[in-house]
Amino acid sequence: MEKELFEGLVESIRQMNAIEKGEMEPARVHRHHVPNVKSLREASGLRQDEFAEVVGVSASLVQSWEQDRRIPSGSSLKILLMLERNPAIINELRAV
Structure with missing residues (x-):
């Protein structure tokens, strides 16, 4: 071997x-396109902890994405891609 x-x-x-x-x-x-999480969050007018709650992850994970220490994947990546294409869905996510 x-x-x-x-x-x-x-x-x-x-x-x-x-x-x-x-x-x-x-x-x-x-390779998947990875959205700029910080830009998405700032455009939504949310703090990291608020954005994390909307996306369904921890605030520390959002911070890691923004600092390029981790790369979004799975359902989180899909949600971020959807937000990038249609920022207005942030309001729908907030309601969930």
Whole structure:
């Protein structure tokens, strides 16, 4: 098993060198757009703790998102994307 792991590592290094030399294209990685949480929150006129309550997470998580220490995911990411597209839904979320 260790030999297989080592061979995989060596192959990865070969691919990296080929990509750097332009001999190979890097694999495409699908990345989600991540909204700017601080901008969304500020546009809503809410403090971090208020915004956290509306989104359904802790204030410390909102702070981590704003400081780029954590990346939103799952249902939180979907809610943030919805807020980015339609900021007016903040009022609907507040009512829930």
